[in-house]
Amino acid sequence: MDWKIELIHVPVSDVDRAKEFYERVGFHADHDQQVNDDLRFVQMTPPGSACSIAFGTGVGGSLQPGQQDTIQVVVPDADEALAHLRSAGVEAQGVDEQPWGRFVTFADPDGNAWTLQQLPAWSAGAGG
Template sequence: MDLKLEVVILPVSDVDRAKAFYETAGFRLDLDAAPSDEWRSVHLTPPGSECSIMFGTGLTNAAPGSTQGLYLVVSDIEGARAELVARGIEVSEVFHDAGGILYHGHEAGDTTHGLAGQERIAGPHPDRASYGSYATFSDPDGNGWVLQEVTQRAPGR
């Protein structure tokens, strides 16, 4: 059985502001439908991704900005960061984690520590290990994204 993650719903406070942010970040607009005043769905897809995001009116009761740890895998962390910055997106500097290969900070804006004693070290992983370099950004509501550099997939991926 194949199970493919297709859509992640993001809680946002201002649908038009979120839509503009994600379009600026380079996400493709797939749908913007509002069949009533109580329901609107905006569906966007990151470049190269098979999984999309959706937000709108009447889709979730989650607090705006409460979604954290959304990973976008990139083959060139510095290039991806530079492209987002050139598009006007505020992105952290590239970093790696002192204690491991999976960074899971509290928030995208957290520039020093993650969970369980993890610590951000400036710059990419010293060996440029696949899965080892990161940068973070947030949407206008604070939903947190992590760029992760993957140059060689783990077996079975």
Template sequence: MDLHLEVVVLPVSDVDRAKEFYKGLGWREDADIVGGDQFRIVQLTPPGSGCSISFGTGVTTMTPGSLQGLLLVTRDIEAARAELLERGAPVSEVFHGSAGRFHPDDPGVRQPGRDPEGRSYQSHAVFSDPDGNGWVLQEITERLPGR
């Protein structure tokens, strides 16, 4: 059976502000549907992604900013970071972690710069949207077997 993750729901406090932020990053607007005063859903897709994000009014009961660790994969982390910065995202410096104890959300194990050996899955940068939903940018140049 094939299953495809299509949409991740983000909790936001201001729909128009979130829409402006993500469109500013160059994400494609797929939908902005209003269903009365109590319902609105906006859907956007990152460039090259098969998965979209959606947010709105009456869409989720999650606390705005509570979604963390959303992963954006790129082949060139420096170029992706530069473009995101240019588009207004508050992206951290690129970092890598100590083998065996690394988690990109833990600043205590971050080492500055790209992975010195250039290994896939090891180099990261992080940023948050205006509500504090957390994104991790990860460089993957060679996928693990089966991916």
């Protein structure tokens, strides 16, 4: 039986600002539905990812905007990812060289932190 992570909630304070930011980074806006005055659901997917993020009003868990700091995304090239983020006007830090990979970090306008990891060559064939 396969288990696939498909959606991660990212708490934001301003839905339109968050949507514009993630579009600028390169995420695809899959869904944006204003159900009623109290409920709006936005789903966005990073390029090439099988897992999406969701945010909105009236959705999500107990995390407050800016508290999500546990999302890590694998990228093929940390230098290219850093250059892409900076060219999109995103303050990104990196490249942090570690034995277990090369890392770039950035945050959305609310302070939700993201880590991008380029896997080391020795792990490329190990299923990542």
